[in-house]
Amino acid sequence: MSGNSRLDDSPFARWWRNVDRTTLICAFILIGFGYILMLAASPAVAVRIGASRNMFILKQVEFLTIAGLIVFTVSTLQRRTVLILSAVGxxxxxxxxxxxxxxxxEIKGARRWIAxxxxxxxPSEFLKPCxxxxxxxxxxxxxRIGxxxxxxIAGGLYLLIALLLKSQPDIGMLSVITAVFLAQLFVNGLPLVLVGAGVGLMMGGGVAAFFVFPHVRSRVExxxxPDVGDHYQIDTAMRAFGNGGLLGRGPGEGRVKDLLPDAHADFVFAVAGEEYGLVVCLLIIMVFTTIVVRTLLRLMRESDPFVIVATAGLVTGFGLQAFVNMASSLHLIPTKGMTLPFISYGGSSAMSVALAIGMVLALTRHQTGGTGTDDGFVTTLRHWRSA
Structure with missing residues (x-):
């Protein structure tokens, strides 16, 4: 029998039959784009900082390989195990x-990284899916719990995370986690009036950030x-898109990309635009959209409230991160140092996004028994209460 036959009861065959193969394939397409665009974007950046031309490429190959393994491994977990992994992680x-x-x-005035x-x-990248x-x-x-x-408890956890991110500061990550929490409250049945109030508070927080944080004010202004401050990076990115046109200059033929300081990271989408053109940029957008829409459609057939709310939060964070990066590159919103999932350079980014997508695949996978979230984890909490 073939490996995916319904008569094949091996663990891999059961996983392959029940997993969302469309989302899985789209995730690996994005990883493939990550390999290709890092070859195009990173050599000039590496030479500019005095490193080997292949430094970023070799590191990103390792990061994306690990990311692919994370997607596969986490997607095989049971829902209860995903919950425990998220709680501990x-x-x-x-x-x-x-x-x-x-x-x-400390990098550019922010303390977000551990060497x-x-x-x-x-750490905040991994904190988001958990x-x-x-x-x-x-x-x-x-x-009740206790x-x-x-x-x-969820509200208190959000406020604690918000305080930590504000202190780093990382306003972009704070905005994404706030949007994730509001989306989950909405999906869980929060009245529209209160959702609107939450959105209003989020907008008020953005206005406050404009006056409190100089780097936020600088980016918005x-x-x-256009006549205020340094526009070199965004102007160069727009030149790269214009130079690429409809079909692009061809692999390795881009020249404007070599002038982009963050071509391998925040502005990798501009590199795709110059070398491969509007067509490939639209393809990348379509792949991201497919993952988000496909996941939401699967949730419409789901009956477990935990799966619906948790997965809605995961896919909201994933989709919003992609939107912010691409919209920033196209000068549709103020610039924000946020990576393009699976495509921009960065180990934390690649592996945390892989964790999120693996969790989405695990939670939306058709479960065949022994997968409830009320056993084990909740039973342990009850034992703690009665002790």
């Missing part, structure tokens, strides 16, 4: 985020007023 990353305020590496032997770790899953479970609990309802 979230607690560790929350502690690591606190640690950045004391021992973090490790082979890479710099940004927060979405844990919050999804807390919001959908029918009973003396508090799950929603109150440069976006609104």
């Amino acid at each position: 979230g607690a560790l990353m929350l502690g690591a985020t606190m640690l950045t305020l004391v021992h973090g590496v 490790l032997p082979l890479m710099s770790l940004q 927060f979405a899953v844990v919050t999804g479970w807390l919001l959908t609990r029918p009973r 003396i508090l309802p799950g929603a109150a 440069r976006f609104l007023h």
Whole structure:
């Protein structure tokens, strides 16, 4: 029998039959784009900083290989295991985020990273998917946990994370996590009036950030007023898109990309525009859109509230991150240092996005028994209460 026959009861065959293969394939298409665009974008950046031309390429090959393994491995987990992984990983990353305020590496005035032997770790990147899953479970609990309802604990967890991100500061990540939390509250049944109030508070926070944080004010003013501040990076990115046109200059033929300081990271989408043109840029957008829409359509057939709310949070964070990066590159919104999932350079980014997509695949995979989230984890909490 063929490997994917319904008579084949091996673990891999069961996983392959039940996983969302469209989303899985799209994730690996993005990883493929990550390899290709890093070959185009990174050599000039490496030479500019005095490193080997292949430094970023070799590192990103390792990061994306690990990311692919993470997507596959996490997608095979049961829902209960995803919840436990998120709770334990979230607690560790929350502690690591606190640690950045004391021992973090400072880059451009922000302390978001912890220096490790082979890479710099940004704990908040991993905190984002773990927060979405844990919050999804807390919001959908029918009973109290201890003396508090799950929603109150979820709100307290959000406020703690928001305080830490504000202190780093990382306003972009704070905005994404806020949007994730609001989306989950909406999906969980929060009245539209209160959702609107939350959006209003988020907008008010953005206005406050404009007056409190100089770097936020600088980016907004440069976006609104072309004659204010340094526009070199965004002007160069727009030149790259224009130079690429419809079909692009061809692999390795881009010249404007070599002038982009962050061509391998925040502005890798401009490199795609110059070398491969509008057609490939639209293809990349279509792949991201397919993952988001496909996941939401699967949730419409889902009956487990935990899966619906948790996955909605995960896909909101994924889609919003992609939108912010591409819209910034196209000068549709103020610039924000946010990576393009699976495509921009960065170990923390690639592996955290892989964790999120792996969780989406695991939670939306058709489960065949022994997969409830009320056993094991909740039973342990009840034992703690009765002890």
